[in-house]
Amino acid sequence: MFASSTRCDRAVPVSPLAxxxxxxxxxxxxxxxxxxxxTLGLPALMRDNGASLSMVGLTWVVWLPQACKMLWAPLFDRPVVAPFGSRRGWLRALPLLMAGTFACVALFPPDGPLWPLLVLSLISASIGATLQIVVAAWLIGTLPAEGRAWANATGVAATVIGGMLGGGAILSIGTHLSWTFGVLLVAGLIVLLSFPVWLRADRGDDGAADQQTPAPCPPWSAWRQVASRPGFGPLCAVILCFGAAGGADVLVAALMVDRGFSAEQTGWILGTVATGSVIPASALVGWALRRWGCGPVLIVLYAVKAAVLLGLGLSGPLPAVAVAALAVVDFSLSGALTVVTWQLYMNAASDGGQAATGFGVLTSLDALMRFGAGILAGTVGQSFGMPTAFAVSAAAALLAGSGALILRLSSSADQTQ
Incomplete structure (x- = not known):
């Protein structure tokens, strides 16, 4: 399974790739x-309003739907799924549901009760998780590995641009203009972004009818088929380390607030500067994936990630500007790692059919670990201090890099037999 992450030299037709x-x-x-x-703006708002680190860690509940999407992922191995029909039908409907859900955020300003915002985050994340499955299944059925490397880099860069608006602009607009206006502006952008899909006529090319599409089967049967693939167990063990390495990221915004940055400043630095740096990093990683494959890129990135996390944990004597710089590098690395892990999961899911189920299972495990690691990081930070929480995540990053190296060596040995 991991061996499939090596670079692919097949030519990708321009039109399907574009x-x-x-x-x-x-x-x-x-x-x-x-x-x-x-995941970024709300933690800063909570900390700015006096929330404890344990409460801040609860915002990582947004990962729970991502962790559970394997439950409904097998549905999208089928070409048509009620109530919206084909994958293109789902791509038309889900953004509208997302926009409506997010518009409800305008009813609950950040100085009021927080539980409605947490509930809306769960609903929004559930819609987003379903959208991710549909898009991934479409890409796996449309592009070879080389094309998916560019698609994943594009996806992360686009997510970052969304983060610059969702994580930074809303906080700034809410401070200077109106909370309601900022939220409704973003909801309107979601609707506009989905408009091109409505313009295209159904032509049967939505990737649902590719030759690898298996016959419909019960979810438990699909899960069993995915779990029986070679290399599934070791890959899952490494995914556990992937998730744990990202746990302390939930504390970065709180760390900056504690070092004197306001919620608005934190949102601008992390939501604009830091996330903006992910765009060139994603392009660079997309190129590296085509040249060297997932294994070597993961090893290097997680080694750097461990060093940055240790730096954040030991940042007490450092000036505030140095903390902000480390936070920017940390978010840039997180975006780059997302490109690689998406590529790894899509490549693994493309082996043997059941693409939607395979991608759903692997990304659910990843999200489950991130969900638990974020809450655990908040608890550890509250009980033992932020340096300990960052040190634990740094150790997990080193384990993730070591696991990627072991899988790389193992897949190389299998290919020589």
């Missing part, structure tokens, strides 16, 4: 606009 990049870009923007508000 169409796939457009789809990936638009719908990654749709996901990024609300997701980054709930």
């Amino acid at each position: 169409r796939s990049l457009l789809v990936m870009g638009l719908f990654s923007l749709v996901q990024g606009l609300p997701a980054w508000f709930f």
